[in-house]
Amino acid sequence: MKLGVFAVLLAQKPLEEALDYIASKGLEAVELGSGGYPGNSHCNPDELLNDSGKLKAFKKAIDSRGLIISALSCHGNPLHPQQQIAGPFHETFIKTVQLAERLEVPVVNTFSGCPGDHDGAKYPNWPVSTWPNDYQEVLSWQWENKVIPYWAEAGKYAENHHVRIGLELHGGFSVHTPGTLLRLREAVGEVIGANLDPSHMWWQGIDPVQAVRLLGEAGAIHHFHAKDTSIDPNNVNKHGVTDMQLFTRLNDRAWQFRTVGFGHDLKTWGEMMSALRLVGYDYVVSIEHEDGLMSVNEGFTKAIGNLQQVLHKEPLGEMWWA
Incomplete structure (x- = not known):
């Protein structure tokens, strides 16, 4: 497996400066936002x-x-009931x-989207009961x-362009669990397949x-994000896991993203990396930084250090003991 990063955490830096920073950390892959x-x-x-x-300068x-480039990512809601919102997300996906x-990048990451509850709806409706x-x-x-219907057509388009679709399983969208992805x-x-986070x-x-x-085991992991979550049991008892408070309310939220x-702990992350190897995933583990308690540099650097301890880098050798 290769260690990479979702480079949107460096969006304020020019591309070449961001790439220099990423390369200086010893990473091997970069996932790039392409819109949405x-x-x-x-x-x-x-x-x-x-x-x-x-394009040539970009590749160079x-x-x-x-x-x-592990993936191009254009997360959006192409199923939004308002066409003026859905349309640009769809066009960005197509492009x-x-x-x-053109870049020979095998995966495009996005969300499944979430439609409304009828053709005249104005807003998405995410049923959870x-x-x-x-x-x-x-x-x-x-x-x-x-x-x-949407993804059947979009899937054919992607196949015709030799690209796979990595849907991120995310609350608020129709595909948000392994079962809905399958x-x-x-x-x-x-x-x-999944962009599994x-x-x-x-x-x-x-x-x-x-x-x-x-x-x-279904061959349905196309890409992988490395991001953690901490859960506050007291706040879960107050708000439930579908906590609707803003991410900035760190003291009161039921859960928050962490690096x-x-x-x-790293035992859990080690088990995850071993599970990826067990099912034959040998592609990129892409760090995503959304930690409200750490700067970009600190959160990113700590994620690299922790993942380097548990990532499987070398090819499997012969089981000489078996």
Whole structure:
């Protein structure tokens, strides 16, 4: 496996300065935002697709530092019921797929999106209860009329451009658990897989080690994010895991994102890395920094140090003892 970083944490730095910083940390891969929620400060598909000189210089900047691009990421909600919101997310996804093909990047990361509850809706509706029965009706309508049809078409487009789709399992979107990812994958095909981020598993009460096993045994992990979550039991009892408070309310939230090793110990992270190897994942572990208690540099640096202790780097040798 290679250690990399989701470079949006360095969005304020020019691309080459950000790449120098990343390379100085000994990393081997970079994941770049290409629009949507992550922004496109380092990777603008419109510029790179329409200017061969800029594309060549962009590739050289990555290659010359001994880095690979693990994924292009354009997280958004292409299923938003307001077309003026959904449309730009969709267009960004399409352009990102085209750019990924040109750059020979195998994965485009995004969210599944979440539709409304009927064609005239204004806002997304994320059902999280089986009763009253209205929620079941909403859920069925969303999947049959929006989620599966959209991703069936988007999946074919990605396949035609030799790109796989890594959906991040994230609350608030239709695909947010291993089960919902596998449901969509069964309907659409193997082009759909997970950009598996354990931090979103923990706050939902899902063991990410088991999520790795479930998805990995199906060959459904296309990319992996390294981010931790700490859970405050007292605040969970007050607010529940679907805590709607702002992330800035650190003292009162039920859970918050942390850098690797500051929500769960390295034994847990070691088990996760071993599970990835066990299911045959041998690609990039991409650090994502969203720790409200640490600076970018400190959180990023500590994540690197902790992951270097548990990451499996060398090829498997012969079992001489067996």
